[in-house]
Amino acid sequence: MAASVPLPMDPIAEARRQWIVHGWTDAADGMAAFSSVMRAHQLMYSRVDAVLKPLGLSYARLEMLRLLSFSRDGALPMASASARLQVHPTSVTNVVDRLEKDGFVRREAHPTDGRATLVVLTGTGRTLVERATRVLNGAVFEQPGIPEEDLLTLTGILARFRRAAGDFTDPPERPEPL
Incomplete structure (x- = not known):
């Protein structure tokens, strides 16, 4: 603090x-x-x-809901969520447990892979993530306290550091601001 x-x-x-x-x-x-x-x-x-x-959200819970909302069907295998969020599978399980308890996601068997479990965004979860994103954008991301030209520089510097540390590899077409 x-x-x-x-x-x-x-x-x-x-x-x-x-x-x-x-x-x-x-x-x-x-x-x-x-x-x-x-x-x-x-x-x-x-x-x-x-x-x-x-x-009633933490950033980890918001990230999971937002990730699911970006997916085609509002569902992802738990292992994919772990990889995309760059967190240990145990952390994903803990976040999903809490979100499921609150009715924001549900677990379903994967339709083609009997070993995998899908995390599925519920209607309540979709409503919450949209509201939380609007509030977070307005209160924090649109007013980060860093001048806009510095944001791009900072993000670029940190992206280069992350790339060099092995955090990711470059896709064929690099998205901004990488």
Whole structure:
């Protein structure tokens, strides 16, 4: 959570200074970059959580509902959901369990693969994900607190980092902003 009163100085800049003072100059910029990304994640997640919590959603639950809503039939095998969301199958199972308990998804046997289970978006789930997306877009994504030209630069930098880390490979036609 963000502090209610801003700190009188940037603790990451101070940590960078201390890294240099202690002789870790070659690592100082990397430490500052990693620390900045992690702190930015905390700040961003807090904003998203504040918007979704009143709707009874976490970002993980929203991601699952949104993924299902983007699929052709509102259904995906659990293994596909795990791969596309880049989370462990156990995490998908936990999210699906909670969404199913709340009536937003249901499980069905895969019609052609007896080993697979489909996660299917319900009408209630579709209504909720559309509402949550509108609210999240208006309160956070349309007003991220970062100038638009910087958003594209930031996204590009992070995409290059993710690609180099093996997070994904380039498709034949690269979508924006990668």
